[in-house]
Amino acid sequence: xxxxxxxxxxxxVPLKDHAAAPAAAAALTYRGGPLLAAVEVTxxxxxxxxxxxxxxxxxxxxxxxxxxxxxxxxxxxxxEYGTSxxxxxxGKRVATATIDTAPPASVDDTAIAQFLESLLTAGxxxxxxxxSLYFIYTxxxxxxxxxxxxxxxxxxxxxxxxxxxLYYAVEPYPDCTGCTSDFAPFQALCITxxxxxxxxxxxxxxxxxxxxxxxxxxGDICAWQTKTVDGYTVQLEWSNKASACK
Numbered sequence: 001x002x003x004x005x006x007x008x009x010x011x012x013v014p015l016k017d018h019a020a021a022p023a024a025a026a027a028l029t030y031r032g033g034p035l036l037a038a039v040e041v042t043x044x045x046x047x048x049x050x051x052x053x054x055x056x057x058x059x060x061x062x063x064x065x066x067x068x069x070x071x072x073x074x075x076x077x078x079x080e081y082g083t084s085x086x087x088x089x090x091g092k093r094v095a096t097a098t099i100d101t102a103p104p105a106s107v108d109d110t111a112i113a114q115f116l117e118s119l120l121t122a123g124x125x126x127x128x129x130x131x132s133l134y135f136i137y138t139x140x141x142x143x144x145x146x147x148x149x150x151x152x153x154x155x156x157x158x159x160x161x162x163x164x165x166l167y168y169a170v171e172p173y174p175d176c177t178g179c180t181s182d183f184a185p186f187q188a189l190c191i192t193x194x195x196x197x198x199x200x201x202x203x204x205x206x207x208x209x210x211x212x213x214x215x216x217x218x219g220d221i222c223a224w225q226t227k228t229v230d231g232y233t234v235q236l237e238w239s240n241k242a243s244a245c246k
Contacts, residue, residue, distance in 0.1 A: 012146065012149075012154070012155035012156070012157065012158040013155055013156040013157040013158065013179075013192045013195050013196065013219070013223065014154070014155055014156070014223055015152070015153075015154070015155065015156060015176070015178030015179060016156075016177075016178050016179070016181045016224045017178055018154070018178070019223040019224045025214075026212055026214070026215045026221050026238060026243075027212060027240055027243075028081070028202075028210040028211060028212050028217075028218060028238060028240055029210070029211065029212070030081075030083065030209065030210050031207065031208050031209060031210075031211055032208070033203070033204070033205045033207075033208025033209045034130070034164075034165075034204050034205055034208070034209065035081070035082070035083070035086045035088060035201065035202060035204065035209055035210075036088070036091070036130075036131050036133060036167070036200065036201040036204055037082075037086050037087060037088055037089065037131060038089055038090065038091055038092075038131050039070065039091030039092075039131050039133050039197070039200070039201050040091060040092060040093075040094045040126075040129070040131045040132050040133065041066050041070060041091060041092070041093045041094065041133050041134075041135060041197075042093070042094055042095040042096065042097070042125050042126055042132070042133070042134045042135070043059075043062060043063055043066065043093065043095075043096045043097070043135045043137065044096075044097050044098075044099065044116075044119065044125060044134055044135065044136045044137065045059055045096070045097070045098040045099070045137050046099050046102070046103050046115070046136060046137065046138050046139065046142075047099065047100070047101070047102035047103060047138070047139040047142070048098075048100045048101075048102060049102065049139035049140065049141075050098050050137070050139060051098060051100075055139075055140070055173075058185070058186055058189070059096070059098065061186050062137070062186075062189060062190075062193070063093060063096050065190055065193070065232055066093040066135075066193075067092075067093050068230050068232065069194065069197070069229065069230070069232060069234065070090060070091040070092055070093060070197075071090045071091075071092070072229050072230050073229055073230075074194065074198070074229050074234055074237075075088075075089070075090050075091060075201075076090075077198075077237060077239065077246065078198060078201055078202060078218075078237075080239065080240060080241050081202045081210050081218075081240075088201060088202070091131070091201075094126055095125055095126050097119070097124055097125050099119070099124070102139065102142075103115070103138055103139070103142050104142075105141065105142060105143065106142070106143045106144075106145060106150075107138065107142060107143070107144055107145070108144075108145045108146070109144070109145065109146045109147075109158075109160060109170070112136060112144070112168075112170055113160070113162040113168070115136075116134055116136065116162060116166070116168055117162065117166075120166075128165060128166050128167075129165075130165060132166075132167065133167050133168065133169065133197070133200050133201075133204070134167070134168040134169070135168070135169045135171060135193065135196075136168060136169065136170050136171065137171045137173070137189075138170070138171070138172050138173060139173055140173040140175055141173075141175065142172065142173070143172070144170055144172045146158060146170075151172035151179075152172065152174075152175055152176035152178065152179060156172065156174065156178070156179035156188075156192050157169065157170060157171045157172065157192040157193070157195065157196055158170055158196065159196045159199055159200045159204075159206070160206070161204060161205045161206065164205065167200055167204045167205075169193070169196040169197070169200055171189060171192060171193055171196070173185070173189075174188040174189065174192075179192070181224075183233065187233045190232050190233050190234060191224070191226055191233055191234060191235050192235075194219075194232075194234035194235050195219035195223070195235045196219070198218050198219050198235075198237045199217040199218055199219045199220070202217070202218050203217050203218070212238075215238075218237045218238045219235055219237055219238075221238040221245065222235060222236040222237055222238055222245035223235070225245050
């Protein structure tokens with residue numbers, strides 16, 4: 001399992017009060033890497049905590065969110081980032097899994113990647129293909145760490161590549177006001193999930209797809225700016241064509 005080297009960028013959903021305004025000249029450029037033309041999402045809920053009320057309701061809500069959003073106008077926006085060889089279109093949710101074994105109270109990204117690999121080896125989740133994207137949701141009380149930074153202290157979520165063809169996003173439960181603000185937990189998760197979804201589609205190998213050296217990925221430029229799509233609160237995403245978040 002090859003990891004990105006230290007020179008590649010790591011971009012995360014920042015806490016709301018850490019979100020920075022984009023540089024005036026924000027513009028994504030294509031670096032020649034992979035894109036997810038028809039993304040296939042698998043949701044993974046890590047820990048028996050997710051089976052308890054009221055969070056058990058969130059599983060159905062988040063799966064319904066992906067079922068709708070993956071065929072919505074939010075995905076239509078991303079078509080401008082297609083290339084002559086890769087056209088970005090609608091996606092679909094292909095599976096969901098709830099894993100009874102709980103993660104440790106603090107879990108690093110390296111352990112999360114190993115956890116995903118173990119699920120793939122066991123056949124618990126669908127095998128990866130060039131469009132696969134695994135969303136891993138951790139329970140309340142679990143701190144996720146990434147390169148020395150911690151969830152609810154520095155970030156609310158992120159996406160990564162465990163290898164050249166294994167892509168995943170990590171969504172810690174929003175236990176802090178910096179990751180919820182005035183939003184209910186479900187809305188907050190929709191915002192951060194839409195952020196990571198759009199970034200993973202347009203830049204699955206971080207920094208090798210559509211990227212802006214000064215501002216990061218399509219979602220970083222518009223962090224915590226929101227709109228409603230089909231009744232769901234989602235994040236605005238950067239449009240090169242409009243030179244704006246939309």
